[in-house]
Amino acid sequence: MTTISKQEVLAETATPFEVAERLAEYFALTAAERDLIGGTPYEQRQAIRDSGLLKLLIPKSLGGLGASWVELFQIIRLFARVDSSLAQVFAFQFLMLASIRLYGTKEQWQTLWKETAEKNLWWGNALNPLDNRTIATPNGNHLVFSGQKSFCSGATDSDRLIVSAIEAETNRFIVAAVPSNRAGISINNDWNNMGQRQTDSGSVNFDQLIVEQDELLMNPGPLSSPFSSLRSLVAQLIFTNIYQGIAEGALEEAIKYTQQSSRVWSGSLAQTVQQDPFTLLHFGEFWASLDASRLLADEAAKQLENAWRQDLLLSEEARGKVALAVFSAKVNITRSGLDVCSRIFEVAGARATTATLRLDRYWRNLRVYTLHDPADYKLKDLGDWALNKRYPVPSFYS
Structure with a gap:
């Protein structure tokens, strides 16, 4: 009987997103506990290795799964809903692969991408x-x-x-x-x-x-062309989708807790918390803000995918338009995400603050990650476009 590897079985029986859904369910079992412990989640990282998803973005011609950036960002967001730490290290696998692709020679990036797919390598x-x-x-x-x-x-x-x-x-x-x-x-x-x-x-x-x-990844090297300068936009959109996933995860937990455990306030005229007008008002605000941020992130992902496919033919103007889309998405989810992650307790109630649930981890994770680079400077770039029609100047952060 021919032995089939775990990666081959997963590839034959499920789509990458279905594999990711199973992984997310597994991560969720211990996410709160591991948040308390800190350190390296070796077992969960090994599960990602075993899943074959480390080669998600690599073309099939080089041994990968041939997914698009759009598909990848959806999986990053899915992971972030339950465990944003694992979402980040998973996402950085592809930021590193993007760095190789954008900075190195064709021989370098194809060799390293093929080796990554063959050996299931994890990049840090x-x-x-x-x-x-x-x-x-x-x-x-x-x-x-x-x-x-x-x-x-x-x-x-x-x-x-x-x-x-x-x-x-x-x-x-x-x-x-x-x-x-x-x-x-x-x-x-x-x-x-x-x-x-x-x-x-x-x-x-x-x-x-x-x-x-x-x-050395110096030919053509960093920031050598509009195409090579896409790395910063890949990074910014990774952040955006992780922020989105964190906020969506917080909202999901708030909904679950409110439906199952929250009590209607004594001064309310409603019979149940699900009918309380102020509870509904807050959930409506949460939904509207995250739905808008999601649409912005999805549109930015489509624009990045299109820019990536243009390779060295990508123009400065086209690159600039992607930057504007990415920055708009990032600024919006930074604001709406922090708002949702801090205000879920207003609807879930005082008992939801129990340390056992560790629902505060959503705000803590988002607050730490959104400090990676100041949103003010993204707003400055957007303002420079709105007022002066100048695209953001490519750098490692813009």
Whole structure:
């Protein structure tokens, strides 16, 4: 009898979204407990590996599942409804793959994408443009990285890392793809924030890390064209969909708790909490704001997908239009999401604040993640377009 791998069985019997739904159900069983514990969710990460979804975006010609960005964002949002930490590390797998595709040569990205699909590799992040403490020094025909990086989401339990440094002689920003277990890399277990507690977003130290020339992702390199500058928009739309998923998850929990456990206030004329006019008013506000944010996020995803397919033919104007769509979606869900995640207790009631439920994790996760970069600067870019018809200037955050 021929042995069929778990990945093959899943691929034959279910769509990627159906596989993701099963994973989300599994994550939900322990999400509140793991939020309290923090650390690395090894079992859940292994379940994602086993599912085959790490190769979701990779074309079938390279051994992947051939999904679109639109499909990927839907799955990221699905995960975020129950566990936004796992949604983040899963999403960063594809931000790292996007970095390889946008920055490297055709031979580099196709080789690394194919290897990722074949070996089920998980990519972690050590590319932080705002942290310039890592310096790259030439040494013969390779570079030596030394220093530290912060906010290295998903680095723990990864197989490969995307790393960045500042070249000592030229002050050039350097990006490379290296094995996570290479000598000179120390991944620190020092992430202990109030939210996104299982993203392993701590620091990584580099001590005389040798980086070969063929590991550098510098041709065409970062921000070399409108197409290569899509990386920041991929990142921003990842954030947007995780925010959306967190808020939707909070609303789902509030609905469930209100229907099953909340009591009508003594001063209400309604017989049940489901008929109370103020409860209905608040849920109506929650629904309207999240529904609008969802539509914006979905439209931005479609525009990003179209831009991605244009490759190097993507124009500055087309790239600018995608940026406006992404920023509008992100700003709206930042505001509506924080509002919903904090106000669900107004409808669920005082008993919903019990530590057992840990419903506060939705607000904590969203509050931490939305501080990744200030929404004010996205509003500035949108205002510059509204007033002066200037598109956002491509950078690592815009």
